[in-house]
Amino acid sequence: MPTTVTVTGTGTPLYTPGRAGPGVLVRSGEVSLQFDAGQATRLRMSESGFDISDLTALFITHHHSDHMLGLADVLTTRWMEIHQATVPRLRVYAPDGMAAEIADRVMDAWHDEVAMRVAHADYKNRDPLPDVHRFTATSAVEMVATFGNVVVESTLVEHSPVTPAVGYRITTAEAVVAVSGDTRVCEGLETLCRDADVAVCEVIRPQGLIGILSDPEKIAAYHADIGQLGAMAARAGVGHLLLTHLIPPPKTQADKQAFVDDIRAAGFDGDLTVADDLDGVTLGS
């Protein structure tokens, strides 16, 4: 059974045509795990042909809005689409702190609307609330959850002042997949990426922000500088680097090539994708 990695969104907090908010779907056999739920994540999951009833769990990297705005959408539409079956609440894993608080409260505003639907139709599932699993993030790589032979580990990354922010490392029978979340290049990210078959990493090209942002240094300080990222991926032995959360979002082929050129110049010579939404990788057979 192959492991598939699908980028459900390559965007940033601000909408860019064609780029949904950040998210990655990792599937292995019966296990389907979504990492982050940004703007339009649910739409992209649908467009990829994914059946929401197959979603095993959802993991949050940090509480920035672009990584959580789609959570209520995922929860609500999952509930509505499979309401004739009795299924457990969706497990949502989040680092203890604001992300877990938001996940706990994300459906509060919809309480009365949910009650109205339940009264109107024969809903076998009582509500779309998440089953929130909080975990304490540390600077060590620690196991967060297991699903059969799929193991999800996590560690703190550096996205200050947004703390805690974590990345994930998913080990299946076929592959190791790293998901950076949002972070500058740091020891935690490199540990997650060590010998990973696929690393889905956020990236910033500071040189591409000149004239676009008034304060590019502030943004660049808590994202993954492209030169440092390419060097890190080479050191860590990453097999396939998938660039996402692209800052600034490339609009032309030349824009995308600039990301490629910078990563290559930094010494990474593995497989490389400057991802568009729904790009992905299949590992194993």
Ligand SMILES: [Zn+2]
């Ligand atoms: Zn962020």
Ligand SMILES: [Zn+2]
């Ligand atoms: Zn972000």
